[in-house]
Amino acid sequence: MEMTQKIAIGKLAMLVATLTDEELEIFSEQLKDVEYCQGKSGSMSMQKVISAVETSAKRNHLISDKLYRETHALYHAILEALEGVMRGQIVAGDMMRTVGLRFAIVRGSPYEEFDEGEWLAVAFYGTIGAPVKGLEHEAFGLGINHIG
Amino acid sequence: MEMTQKIAIGKLAMLVATLTDEELEIFSEQLKDVEYCQGKSGSMSMQKVISAVETSAKRNHLISDKLYRETHALYHAILEALEGVMRGQIVAGDMMRTVGLRFAIVRGSPYEEFDEGEWLAVAFYGTIGAPVKGLEHEAFGLGINHIG
Amino acid sequence: MEMTQKIAIGKLAMLVATLTDEELEIFSEQLKDVEYCQGKSGSMSMQKVISAVETSAKRNHLISDKLYRETHALYHAILEALEGVMRGQIVAGDMMRTVGLRFAIVRGSPYEEFDEGEWLAVAFYGTIGAPVKGLEHEAFGLGINHIG
Amino acid sequence: MEMTQKIAIGKLAMLVATLTDEELEIFSEQLKDVEYCQGKSGSMSMQKVISAVETSAKRNHLISDKLYRETHALYHAILEALEGVMRGQIVAGDMMRTVGLRFAIVRGSPYEEFDEGEWLAVAFYGTIGAPVKGLEHEAFGLGINHIG
Amino acid sequence: MEMTQKIAIGKLAMLVATLTDEELEIFSEQLKDVEYCQGKSGSMSMQKVISAVETSAKRNHLISDKLYRETHALYHAILEALEGVMRGQIVAGDMMRTVGLRFAIVRGSPYEEFDEGEWLAVAFYGTIGAPVKGLEHEAFGLGINHIG
Amino acid sequence: MEMTQKIAIGKLAMLVATLTDEELEIFSEQLKDVEYCQGKSGSMSMQKVISAVETSAKRNHLISDKLYRETHALYHAILEALEGVMRGQIVAGDMMRTVGLRFAIVRGSPYEEFDEGEWLAVAFYGTIGAPVKGLEHEAFGLGINHIG
Numbered sequence A, B, C, D, E, F: 001m002e003m004t005q006k007i008a009i010g011k012l013a014m015l016v017a018t019l020t021d022e023e024l025e026i027f028s029e030q031l032k033d034v035e036y037c038q039g040k041s042g043s044m045s046m047q048k049v050i051s052a053v054e055t056s057a058k059r060n061h062l063i064s065d066k067l068y069r070e071t072h073a074l075y076h077a078i079l080e081a082l083e084g085v086m087r088g089q090i091v092a093g094d095m096m097r098t099v100g101l102r103f104a105i106v107r108g109s110p111y112e113e114f115d116e117g118e119w120l121a122v123a124f125y126g127t128i129g130a131p132v133k134g135l136e137h138e139a140f141g142l143g144i145n146h147i148g
């Protein structure tokens, strides 16, 4: 499938969220074209997951902590990514199930045209399951938004 | 993040759906532990996307075409993966927006315990956007289910 | 579980939609306290399912065909019942999967207090599955609304 | 409506969840073909409802407490059933509304073909409403999944 | 767009929830045809928002506090309005984001036909955003239901 | 409720979508601070509604027809607004119900801080109902997004 984008920020976000450091090494060349960071959240509260991503994005200067505009762009990218993680499941209160998520945030200019500007990709990868270690399976989520 | 699973079928499905043939080469050793296939669907109808995955899974003997049980397992894995692709968006009728999706189906035994048996992972990766080429961004979805 | 309602219109709707004529015979005494009708829809289009229920309700004088108010009450009861049938699944265009649904509409006064007036229950029972006969499983949905 | 299944595990689950002991007596012959249990949950927290069903299923040996695979099958059947109970309503935190639910879990072999194996049905029946006794109406949910 | 309704209770609810007292003055003539009240909720818990509207409706005699029927009609109008406020976003536990909502409840007879009776409109208007003042944007929701 | 925004683009969009020309006159001063346009869509297909808004936005130069970025911002604002119009209802294929919607698009700089830049508001107002004229009630939706 040909991508009309010159840089696939979503694919890069997924790789950063998923691969071991050693595996990620292979894609180091592609990663030079974007800014990115990664983090972890083992919380069972979705609000804490959202906070962890926002904090990480600001601390790593992927978004400005002075502009609501950038927090807004990130927030909706996170929400879209969480749809993939939750897959339409009813969620209520704290989730009780174990959640172990690694996340990646990638900021870059995916399109050839200069004016398309910068976009954000947020990826989650991890496990969700019963509150007993090992009783869980993988989950993924990807969200994309324009920013900047 | 330590995985309590010995084989990450979801991660492998993501890589098969997302990477170029050349990039996938690097993971060929890990892919020996599972059965998998891949395909494409450029349809704008979600039902045709579902059909394309089911047909591909049966043609490549990833699921039995004799057992509803296995079609049922695959169908719910596809639905979960499509939640990630659609990200909670309202969908009505044919989608009009361009959809270009590559999919991967992986079947394997992710857990150490023999009795946990086989599981399926379905991944979609591609673009969704306005009906003008280039006016689209990446989307991804992963679904996991027990089977066999 | 004690019901604070004197007549369980939802339970009756479930029984009418689900039981064979012979089995339903046993509940004939309870059914004397309400008005009800039943019907079938084998359509794969959700709009045709909705129409079939509305038509049946009007033809059997369970709701007035002169008042939008009563059509409105029925419509939302149908929508709630369809949530149970679809179980949060993404639906797009015609559903392609086989759908064979029996429905029941019950109108009655469930509460002791006279002023609580009449309420509607709509129940669906049937199968949804792959477009091959036999490759499907049961589905059920119940919706309740105030009316009249 | 002819059922291509020899045993309607969903219908049986609904009857077990709904009928009085006396009414259920009539279906005792049909219930011999399946394994089943029932329970109650008066909690207003959805997570506690899920836990109550899982605990009941394991205590009554309807699913193995040793295999994640079986907990996974049950969990998704519960989630599907809860969609019918909640009917698409926004849920946030503890629900505050009264919830009084009776549930039934049925495990059996619905299909003629031996290889289709065992399936699970989870049914909920009860009331949801304002936090004042009597201010509530009936709700139902049914979920079905392959298992074993 | 011609309205086949003689009184647009939804539009009036929107105006009451949205306009300043001074701006609302202009519509005072139209507001004479309906009963209405307004209130505020700054809570971050959706259940507290729902409670605030119900309490206000009963205190201002817009619905009877003796009839579940009327609470039921209001409850579903509130839920519909909250869909507009939340816009399909995943909600879990307390929302953490700042929520400042003004609400309006309007009760009236929108249709020419006497028998169409009374209907309710519930409108929310306010802001939702990051937990820092100023980092938020507007949100709106309207729900309509038959009552009385 | 104090708004920390200097211009309430969402409120203006709702007023433009809802008020008669005469009523809107009153707000002409406030409307000088933003760019806006309005339109109508009587289609029963959601995709045609989306197209109508996008076409109107481009024809009236509210968004650039050269930048995907701006179409993307508008598209998500439309989707959010449609959530309010549909209120969580299951939608499948063409909706069959009558839909008569007026829409407004407002572009402006809501925040005091210059760097927060431009934002879009999309509002829908109209009726949705049974396919008989008069059998319908009002519906509203508002979506907001950053742009430019």
Ligand SMILES: [Mg+2]
Binding pocket: A144, A145, B137, F072, F076
């Ligand atoms: Mg997008």
Ligand SMILES: [Mg+2]
Binding pocket: A137, B144, B145, D072, D076
């Ligand atoms: Mg699962």
Ligand SMILES: [Mg+2]
Binding pocket: C144, C145, D137, E072, E076
């Ligand atoms: Mg209700």
Ligand SMILES: [Mg+2]
Binding pocket: B072, B076, C137, D144, D145
């Ligand atoms: Mg199923």
Ligand SMILES: [Mg+2]
Binding pocket: C072, C076, E144, E145, F137
């Ligand atoms: Mg309605």
Ligand SMILES: [Mg+2]
Binding pocket: A072, A076, E137, F144, F145
């Ligand atoms: Mg927003």
